[in-house]
Amino acid sequence: MKGSYQIRIESKFLTYSFTVRRNITIIRGDSATGKTTLIAMLQAHQEDAESSGITVRCDRQCVVLTSARWEDNLASIHDSIVFIDEGGRFMRSEEFAAAVARSSNYYVLITREGLDNLPYSVDEIYGVRLSQQYAGLKKTYNELYHIYHPHRVDRREDEVIVEDSNSGYQFFRQVFQDLPCKSAGGKSNIAAIVKAASENKTVLIIADGAAFGCEMEHMDRLINSGADIILYLPESFEWLILHSGLLHDQNVRDILENPSEYIDSGEYVSWERFFAHILAAKTQGTWLAYSKSRLNTNYLDEKVRNQICRELPDVIR
């Protein structure tokens, strides 16, 4: 499934209105904000459609999936938006991750757990709150808000940790050649490296925002505990290259303008895999031929490197 979808769920007392933009959306946050009520309303509509008194407006079918026989039930759901409430332990399983990876559906998962099997974006983690737009009315209007605000890259770093161990790391090692720059060898190792870092060092972490969602609670808690971390989380290294304009390609510009319309959830479980595919396809046979496993040294050419680096925040450029 491609595209972004506006969803409006309504009863006489309560309305939820929000948009899902990618295959995985996470909802978490404080208790009693209305997460389970959202699921209950969808479930009532699923049972009895308009007779339930609940109205659901969306261009795709919205379906609630529960623990009972989830694999069998999910196998019959296609091109839909699947909602799962917390308590569904199966969300953490390898089997569920595999099902999501080959699925034409989008998923809205209510959970406070990291779900490190699932590559979800730092931009698609939300809480539920009362919409201020309708404050004061008798009816309650709920909306989603970003739990983690974009991190401000506002100071210089003492050392750099790059999530990637291949092309991305090879590029940034060159960019930050005057500083200690190491690869974390995967996102799940970053928190441990930060823990072990010296207390008086500012650590810049560069990771693929498109799949770093499961690490965000760790990062947030570390920052609140005083760890001096700067997070730089572009969609991916390949997105950075595409966004730099190096390719002079109108199709690439169109894709970057509205990725949701181009990225099929059945083909790409997360956006960074799509951007890696596009970059490799667009540069195949050219002097910028891209491989994720080993960086083409032309990307380290000063002119090329500078053009890509113009995408970095000013303070670390």
Place this chain on the structure above:
Amino acid sequence: MLHVYLGDKDGEIYNPPLYFLSQYEPDWIMDELSRKMIADVDRSDVISARVIDSPVLGPITPRELSGGVKTLILMAHDNSGKVFNASACGDNCAKWILKIAEQKELTITLHNIMDFGDGPFRIHILNTDETVTNMKEFTYTAIDYV
């Protein structure tokens, strides 16, 4: 004292709100601590053991309380020895978990890093048999398990 097991634990009640539906007792709702937790977390008033006034949903039964409050009520009143998954609770329940643990030996599981506030507090981590006293210590321990 609060005892926390980080991650999966054999026999834990992973979905306490579901367990609550078939196990709660009406008396638990009328208890002073339950009333305070319902007022604070759900912003709702207990009218009777079976009726609660919610500002959003109107009159509701205990079955429609938030998952967080259901879990807190179980922690406070269920004496079966069951261990409840506190990740069913948001951070706005953390102070109540600490309060319940002032009155009894409370063992919970956590599958995320709950924010217990500025502290100081005393939480016994069962995985390491250490006691942590602030969020930094708790975070640096919890990160290895959840």
